[in-house]
Amino acid sequence: MQSWLVLHNGWVVHRGFKRSTATGDGNPIPPGPLFRFPFLPKYPERILHRWTKQYGSIYSVWMGNQLFVVMNDPEVARDLLVIHGANFSSRWSYFMKNQTILQGGAITATPYNETWRKHRRIANTILAPKAIKRYHSTLQYEAHMLVRSLYYGTQNGTIPVNPARYAGRYVLNNMLSVTFATRIGSVTDPLIKKTLSLGDEFMMLTGPWSNAIDFIKPLQWMPTRIRSRGRKLHQDFLDVYGAMILLVKKRMESGEDAPDCLVKSLLKSQEEEELSWTDICMLATAFATGGSHSTSGTIQWFLAFMPSHPEIQAKAHEELDCMVGRDRLPTLNDEMRLPYVRAIIKEVLRCRAPFWMATPHCSDNDFVYKGMYIPVNTVMILNCYSLHHNEERYPEPFTFNPDRFADDNLSSTESSKLSNAMERDHWAFGAGRRICPGMPIAENEIFLAVSRLLWAFSIQIVPGKPPCLEEYEGNSGRTPLPFKVMLVPRHENVEAILTTNGEIPDLRV
Structure with missing residues (x-):
């Protein structure tokens, strides 16, 4: 029986030292902590960053009987995930995320095989840069409605607002349009609360370091509360998004004009691509949940940072007034003309990446890197926190x-895609062959939201209640603790411009 030792501050470690692992030629695994861990406590990225300072650009950690290798340097990340991506692009089968909740689907949980290539190819028909141009008008409309709803929700800037549900609806509507050709008409719609709660539950249950059940196999056989939550979340995904898929199917079968969307493509190619019902549901889940949570979280972090940086807002306001003016909202065509707004977005993504550990990769074969042995089936962690805090x-x-x-x-x-990894802006979307396929559309969404919020408002602190920038929610994706801000219209044209478009009706059938 394994023996574990409880240390100070709730840490639990294996009594044994790290197992000595090496190749026949004597190449050792990368250096790292001596003990084995069943999980890491809250904010594991801070622990990993301390280990980065101690062990360097690449090190190893034992989680139960599973070896993790942590990449903390741009060159190491490029060498392993890009140059040698054929060997480091699979997924380790996390019990909670991969086996229980996603059950090997949703692109993100699929091993690096023909099924993944098929699902990725299908995703790229919707998310490739050329493909998403067809959704530009939708993205710009939803960005307009985001700012408009916040204007009215704050009663013309006179009362504070928690932006979470507004940002959630904005991004969710974009993903619903792309995935199901539908949208939600009101921030009070129960579907918003339901889908956001599903996303929050997913982020709480799927941290790469947080669940002992992932690393201690006997726990997977026991009827624990966390295992029950994972099974329920899987079924909730099938129920919520499955029902929306059936609505699209009903439109198609009745001869209605069903707009192009991911689900329509999946249903039309279901037989040819040999897609199961679970495949379709999990692919839809990946689009609607994954993209919504991370992108809305980035918009919330932007709004949390701005009140304490009025000088940054002033510089952005000056750029917007000069390059866009006050007679219209910025559009996607203005992006390259607003370098400071784009710089703010890059800095938000650097300071608060949606996933500090990206989505872990896994090695398919034994590999020796600079004299260090990386065995087959090693979990490869892209440590965005240390990458983003590289001095x-x-x-x-x-x-x-x-x-x-x-x-x-x-x-x-x-x-x-830069060849010099040290010149890359940030690593928030991952790296290599498993880089987030939704990066282009997420960039469009974030730019439209940030540029229009800055165009319309001075983002100010609620007296005595500044947003917390040090603590956050989630074990996988990171979102701010609930906060409120004042959104004060900054010129006389805001109301006139924001009221030019009315809300279109809920498109669900």
Whole structure:
């Protein structure tokens, strides 16, 4: 029987030292902590960053009997995930995330095989940069409604507002349009609460370091509360998104004009692509939940940072007044003309990446890297927290400073392809062959939201209640603790411009 030792502050470690693992040639695994852990406590990225300082650009950690290798340097990340991506693009079968909730589907949980390639190809028909141009008008409409609803929700800037549900509806409507060709008409719609709660539950249950059940196999056989929550979440995904898929199917079968969307493509190609009902539900879940939570979280972090940085807002307001003016809202065509707004977005993503550990990869074969042995089936962690706080790449990394991106003229999609990894803007969307396929549409969504919020409002603190920037929610994706801000219209044209478009009706049938 394994023996575990409880240390101070609730840490639990295995009594044995790390198992000595090496190749026949004597190449050791990367250095790392001596003990084994069943989980890491809250905010594991801070623990990993301390280990980065101690062990360097690459190190190993034993979680139960599973070996993790943590990549903390841009060159290491490029070498392993990009140059040798054929060996480091699979997924380890986390019990909670991969086996229980997603059951090997949803692109993110699929091993690096023909099924993944098929699902990724299908996703790219919707999410590739050229494909998403067909959704530009939808994205711009929803961004208009985001700012408009906040204007009325704050009673013209006179009362504070918690932006979470507004940001959630904005991003969810974009994903619902892309996935189901539908949208939600009101921030009070029960579907918003339901889908956001599903996303929150997913992020609480799927942290790469947080669940002992992932690393201690006997716990997987026991009827625990966390296992029950995972099974219920899987069924909730099938129920909620399955019902929406059936609505699209009903439209198609009745001869209605069903607009192009992911689900329509999946249903039309179901037989040819050999897609099961669960495949379709999990792919729809990946689009609607994954993209919604991370992107809405980024918008919330932007709104949380701005009240304590009026000088940054003033610089952005000056750029917007100069390049866009006050007679119209910024559009996607203005993006390259607003470098400081883009720099703010890059800095938000650097300071508060939606996933500090990206989505873990897994090795398919034994590999030796710079004299260090990485065995087959090793979990590979892209440590975005340490990458984003690399003092050589980002001087004073704990300071919020958009000026560090002043000369960056690339989109994040373009930046991710740079041959010099040290020049990449950030790693918030992952790296290599499993990089987030939704990066282009997420960039569009975030730019429209941030640029229009800055165009319309001065984002101010609620007296005595500043947003908390140090603590956050979630074990996987990170969102701010609930907060409120004042959104004060900053010029006389705001009301006239925001009221030009009325809310279109709920499109669900």
